[in-house]
Structure formats: C-alpha cells, structure tokens
Amino acid sequence: MVALQPSFAVAVGIACMLQTATTTPTAAAHDYDAETSPPASDETANTGSGFSALTPSYYPPNGHCTSFLIPLPLTYTAPSLFATPDAPPRWTSPFELQDVLATLTARAAANYTSPVGAPQTYSGRYDVAASFCTPRTVDGSGREKTVLLATHGIGPGRAHWNTPYRPEEYNFVQWALGRGYSVFFYDRVGCGASSRISGFESQLATAKTVLQSLATAIKAGAHTPGITAAKVVLLGFSFGSYATHAAIAETPAIADAVVLTAFSMNASAINLNGLVRSFVPRIAREENPALYGDRDEAYLTWPSVLDLVMNYFKLPSYSPSVALFTESAKQPFSIGEFLTFSSPASTDAAAWDKPALHLTGELDYIVCDGYCPGVFEEPARTLYKNARPLQLSLHPGASHHVFFHRNATGAFGVVTDFLERNGL
Numbered sequence: 001m002v003a004l005q006p007s008f009a010v011a012v013g014i015a016c017m018l019q020t021a022t023t024t025p026t027a028a029a030h031d032y033d034a035e036t037s038p039p040a041s042d043e044t045a046n047t048g049s050g051f052s053a054l055t056p057s058y059y060p061p062n063g064h065c066t067s068f069l070i071p072l073p074l075t076y077t078a079p080s081l082f083a084t085p086d087a088p089p090r091w092t093s094p095f096e097l098q099d100v101l102a103t104l105t106a107r108a109a110a111n112y113t114s115p116v117g118a119p120q121t122y123s124g125r126y127d128v129a130a131s132f133c134t135p136r137t138v139d140g141s142g143r144e145k146t147v148l149l150a151t152h153g154i155g156p157g158r159a160h161w162n163t164p165y166r167p168e169e170y171n172f173v174q175w176a177l178g179r180g181y182s183v184f185f186y187d188r189v190g191c192g193a194s195s196r197i198s199g200f201e202s203q204l205a206t207a208k209t210v211l212q213s214l215a216t217a218i219k220a221g222a223h224t225p226g227i228t229a230a231k232v233v234l235l236g237f238s239f240g241s242y243a244t245h246a247a248i249a250e251t252p253a254i255a256d257a258v259v260l261t262a263f264s265m266n267a268s269a270i271n272l273n274g275l276v277r278s279f280v281p282r283i284a285r286e287e288n289p290a291l292y293g294d295r296d297e298a299y300l301t302w303p304s305v306l307d308l309v310m311n312y313f314k315l316p317s318y319s320p321s322v323a324l325f326t327e328s329a330k331q332p333f334s335i336g337e338f339l340t341f342s343s344p345a346s347t348d349a350a351a352w353d354k355p356a357l358h359l360t361g362e363l364d365y366i367v368c369d370g371y372c373p374g375v376f377e378e379p380a381r382t383l384y385k386n387a388r389p390l391q392l393s394l395h396p397g398a399s400h401h402v403f404f405h406r407n408a409t410g411a412f413g414v415v416t417d418f419l420e421r422n423g424l
Helices: 006-016 048-052 094-105 172-178 204-219 239-250 272-279 305-312 320-328 335-340 408-421
Strands: 028-033 063-081 116-135 146-151 182-186 231-237 257-261 299-301 356-361 390-395
Touching: 063 172, 063 204, 063 335, 094 272, 116 172, 116 204, 146 204, 146 239, 172 182, 172 408, 182 204, 204 231, 204 239, 204 335, 231 239, 239 257, 257 408, 272 305, 299 335, 305 320, 356 408, 390 408
Parallel strands: 146 182, 146 231, 231 257, 257 356, 356 390
Antiparallel strands: 028 063, 063 116, 116 182
16 A cells, blocks of 8 residues: 555656666668758747657757657566556546546545556567757867767657757757757657657656667767767756666666756655646646647646646746746656656665766755755765765756756756866
8 A cells, every 4th residue: 555655656666677678779860950940939939749740840050960760679677557456547538537646645545556566568669759969060179979868857858958949048959069069869758759658658667768778879879970979978857867867877887977957866855746736637638639649548748837837947037938938848748757757766876986967956846845955965965975976056046947947058057067077
C-alpha cells in the first residue's frame, strides 16, 4: 500500500533502474542552412503544430544545423503501470482520470494498491527526432568538438533549447554556438516528431535508455556531421535532468561532464501530491484533438497558461509573453513520466568522478516546493561526492523554467563558463 508521496517516487525508481539497452542506430538526415531559416517572428513562433515537425521553424544563424530521424532498437525493463488487478484502473474518459488522481492524492491513498506493478520488459524500435548544430565560425579553441547532448523535460519538446521566440534572449543553442560548442538536442519519445508509444509505457526508464543509446552513438562518432565528438556533455532540464542523472549513475563512461538544470536530489522537498493538484492534469487528446489526437489516454497536459505559470514561472522574474509562447509550444507528458520523474533523486552517483553542475531556480516550485536554499545542497554534495568538481548554483528569482526567466543568458553563462573552466 503506497501513497503518492516522495517515498512512492523513490520506490518507482528502484524498479526503473533494472534495465538494459542495446542499439546500432542509423539515421536519415536532412541538412539545413541556418542562414535561410524562417524569421523568428511571434506569428511564426506560435503555431503549435510546428513543434511536431522534423525540421524546426528556426535554427540559429550562427550554426550549421542538421535534422535527423534516428531509429533506435531498444530493450529495457521498467515497472508496469496501472496494470495489476487491485490498482486504480486505467481510464478511458476525463471523468475516470480525475477520479484516479483524486484517489492517488487523497489522505486515504495509503489504503489503495500502488499503480506501480512488477517490472516488465519493453522492446521495440523507437524513432527519435533530433537536431545537431555546430558553430558556423570555428574559433580555434577546439570546443566545437565538445558536443552538448540536451534532454528536455515535461512540457516542452526540443524547442526548449532552440526557441524561435526572442532567440537572442532565450535560445540556449544559439548562445552555446556563440561560445564555440556544438549541440545535439532531440524530442523525447512521445514528444514532438519522435515515436508515439503508450503513455502507460513511457516513463523515466524509457528516457534513460534512449539517452544512454544516443550518448553511446555520439561518442562513437555518429550523428554529428562536420565533426567527430571529442567530448560529450550531458545536459538536462527537469525530467530530462533526472533521466540524465540516472543514466550517468548507471553508465558513467557515456559522458565527460554533466549539467543538470531544474533539478534537486532532495526528494523530501518535492511535493508530489501538490504537483498533481497544481498541474490539473487533463487527457491531452481531449483538450486539443487537432494537436494531440495521436496520443493515447495516458498522455496528459495542463489546461491553461495559468497552470503552466503556477509550476514553471515566478513574478517579477519573467515576461508574461514568454509564458504565453511556452504554453503555445507545449507537448503532452505521459502519466508514467509524471509518476516516475523524481524516482532516481536518491540514487548515488559515487561512480561519477568528472565535472558536474546542478543549476536550479532559487524559487523552483516543482523540485523545491518554491524555495531551494537549505534543501538544494544536500544530498547532492553527498551523492555526488566524487565529482571533480561539483558546482551547485541557484539562479536568483527564477522558478522551474530557469532558461525562460529574465536574465536567462546569465544562466546560460553559468553553464558555458563551468564547461570552459573545466577544459571542455
């Protein structure tokens, strides 16, 4: 009997770590000249369907960029969800979903059987839509051979890193290219132009396995036209950070440094019951059939921009226009991702002895319950005790969407300065 509390997420994480993956990926690629990229006007940016295209509407003018659809044959082990006879049933209507969520977050939730069942094996071909950008101008530093492999979180797709909206202020890829780095970023499975799988399958274990496969391929010289990667830095946001942490804790050889944003290892500061209520989850295909009709009933979204703001932004440190853009670009998330996102928070990264940066908003509502000082530092220092070095940084005034608050370039600078100081 398990209630939807931090201990619930940790229990899920134990099962999520029991998995393997093998792949020999190939890719179909489309070259794209960033100088001919469509303009980053508000009108072209706010077309939600454009965020499910293989080639984005915008690539930075300071990069040479390529779009890919990469087939990954994967096999991995993860818990079954909502599949045991005594667990809350899988829903088929919005009314049934609300009843399940109310059951899981009620004071009497401990009296019900957990929706997390026994581990099972998942296997198939998962097509991943991805982009790779390398600097148009090489500065002689060799940093273009350092590839930042970026994994987005719950809510955005790969446009999180490559926004067409006011890119000079909020586009991390454009910033990184300007500092000499190459960036590989992709739509997680179930998002953007990547494969659609059931939301009862897609969970943290899925994302971790995909990331391990991509990182291994990039280290071996795949998917980086124009260069061969000399070093690989794993960069995560939110759910993508937890998947990244799980990946390097299990297989530290896949990367040379790790940067985790919107991330905390203090599971006690993650108010899961509160998040279920503040996200106000709805069945995505019911909310917007035109955009999300190709997902099953286990893919969810929040109903309005105000629900986004509750969890991701904090006044006065953001512009409402940025929140409106972010809402227009949102992608559905699976119930599996939502239930397992923090599951590896207590996983020891003692095997990681390379550079690690944790960068989170000072007022992050999701991972710190609105205030990170005092809960952000531990157990991060203990669980990353062998990182060389470990840097813990809080971005002043920001909530969860740390790269979309005012002074986002200040947060970008923390990342690239950290990499430069550590020879990356």
